[in-house]
Amino acid sequence: MTDFLIGLFLATLITALFTTRLYRLLLWYSLNSLTLGILAIELGSRLDDRGMILSGTITLIVKAVGIPFFLKRLSQHLGLVRQITPNIRIQYAIILIPAILVFTFYLAEPISHMVEGNANYVAVSISSLFLALLLMMEHRNIAPKIIGFLSMENALFLLGTTATGGMPMLVELGIFFDLLMAIVVINLLLRNEEVTS
Amino acid sequence: MMLLLLLLPAAIMFVASFFLHPMARRLLPLSSFAILIPIVELFRLPKPYPLWGHALIADDLNTYILLVSSIVGIGVTLALMTLDKHVNVTPKAIRSFYRFFALFWIGLTVSILANHMGIFWIGLEMATLSTVYMIKTSRQPAARKEAWNYMIVGAIAISLVLFGIILIYASAKPVLGEDAMYFDALRLHARSIPSPYLFEMGFAIATMGMFVKMGFFPMNLWLANIERAAFYPIAALFSGILESAVIAGFFRFSRIAEVINRSHLLGYVFVYALVTIFIVAFLIYRAKDFVRLFSLSGVEHMALIALFWVSGGTFAALLHFGAHAFLKPALFLSTGVLESRGRYHISGALRGYGGVRGTLFYYLVTLFLLAIISLPPSPMFFSEIYGFGAMIDMAEQSHHLLAMIGAILLLLILLSVIFYRFVSLYQSMKYEGEVEPKRVYASEVAALSLFALGLVALLLPASMTFLRSIG
Structure with missing residues (x-):
C-alpha cells in the first residue's frame, strides 16, 4: 500500500509538470496532497503514531481540499490567466525528469543503510523536491510557481514522514501554520498583482 | 513571562498597525525600547535560562544576538517615523508595513532563542513570508517583481534548511x-550519532540554505537586487535582524558539525566563504549605488564571520557580528537621506548638511563608512586582527600553515579591493559634486546615534570580557 501511494505521489507530481491548464494543475496538486495525506494516515496507523495520523488528516483537509479550492476561487476572482505553458518543451522534459529520478536514486544510495524504513522512499522524496523546483522554474506565470512552492512543501513532508518515521508534532503544526501564512501572503500579493500575469 | 515580555513590543506594534494614527507612530519606538528591559534581566539570570520549556532557552550566545538585533529593531522603528518624507508611500501601506514588521520581529526573536531545530525553522519561515509583503509595500514595478523573487528564492533557501x-x-x-x-542534545551526543555521513549531508544542505539566504555564492546578487527595489528600512532589517538569526543558526549547527568531523566543516565553509568573498569583492568594485554596495559588503562580512567562527575565533566572530549588525543598518537607514538627489548620485552625497542635525548626520555617516572598512578604532579592525590570528593558530595545530597563509593573503587582497572602493566612494561623497541643502530629521539622527552608541559599547572592556566568555 505504501509503495503504491508513494508511486502515486510521484506520478501526480510528474503529471503536474506537463500540465498546461491552471485548474488541471490545481487538481494534480490536490491529488498529490491526497496521496500524501492517506500515506501519512496509513503509516501512522501502522506505527501507531497518533501525531502522524493527525498530520495526515490535516493534510487532507488543508492541502487536498482547502488550498486548491481557495486558489481556484482566488484565480476566478482575479481573472488569472488559465493557459500556463511550461518553458521547457515536452520532448526535453521527458528526458529531464527520468534523469532527475536516476540522479536522486544515485544520490540517496550511500544513505540507504542509514535511514529507518525503505531507502527508496527517501530517494523519491528528494526527487519530488527537485521536480517541484523544476515546476517553479519552468513557468513564467505566478500561479504555477505557487503550486511549485506548495509541492516542494509536500516533498519535504514526505521526506520527514519516510526518513524519520514522522517529525515531532510541534514541528508538523508549525509547518502547517507557516503554510497558512504563506497562503495569506500569496493572497495579498496576488490581489495587488497585475491580473495579466 | 519573560518570553511574553520579549514578544510584547512586536505584539503592540502588530495590534497598533490596524488603527495606526500618524501621531501614534511616535509612540512605537518607545514601546520598542521596552524590549531592552527583559533582555537586561536575561543577562543577569543564570544560563541557560529556559524561556519555553527546553525548546526556547536563553544562553550567553543568543542573549547577545538578541540584544544586538533588538537594538536594530528599535533603530528601525525610529527611522520609520520619517519613511514617508523620503519615499512615496501611502498611510495604508505604512500600516501594512508595521504589521508585517511585527510578525517578522516575532519570528526572528523566536528563531534566535530556539534550542529546537524545528522552531528555529518555523521562526525563520515566518520572518521570510512576512518580509515578502514588506517588500511589496513599495508600489514600484521592480518591488513587485522582487517580492515574488524573494518569495521563490527565499522559499528555496528555507526549504533547503528544512531538508x-x-x-x-x-x-x-x-x-x-x-x-x-534539540541543538544542545545533538551537541552533547554528537559522537554517538550512528550515521555521521547522513548528519554531514544534512548539515551541508542546511548550511547551503542559510548561506543562500545571506546572499552567499551562487546567489550573490539576489539579496542586493531585492534590497535595492524595496524601501530602505527593509535592507536595515535584513542586515541587522534577519542575518543575525540566520548566522545564529549557523553557529549552532556548526558547533555540532565540529564535533562530528572538524576538517570536513572547515573545508566546506572555507571553500564556500572564500569563493563568495572573491566574487563579492569584484561586485562591490563595480557597484554604482549605495544600497547594492552596502548589501554586497554585508555578504562579505557574513562570510568573514563564518570563517572566524569555524576557525575557533569565537570572540572575533561575535565582535565582527555585533559591529556589522550596528554598522550596516545604520548605513542602510542613512541612504534615505544620502539618496535624496537620486539613486546614482554618489558624488556630493555628504555635502550640504547644515545645522546641528545635519552636522551630526554628516559625522555619523563618516564614522560608519570608515568603521565598515575596519579603520581603527572600529570594532571590525580588532575582530579582523583576532580572526586572522585564530585562523593562523588553527592552521599551526593542523599542520596546514602554508595553505592558511595563502588563504589569508587572498583574503587580504580581496579586502583591499573593497577598501579601495569604499575610500574612493567616501572621497567622492565628500569632495566631489555640488553642494545642495539636504534635510535630516531628528528621528533619523536618533536612530544613527543609537547605532553609534552600540558600536562604542562593543569596545568597552566589559563587553569584550563578556564576548570572550562565550564558548
Missing part, C-alpha cells in the same frame, strides 16, 4: 528519539 534539518534529525533519531531536534 537539512530532516536529515540531521533522521541521523540522530535512533539514539536520541525526539530529542534529536
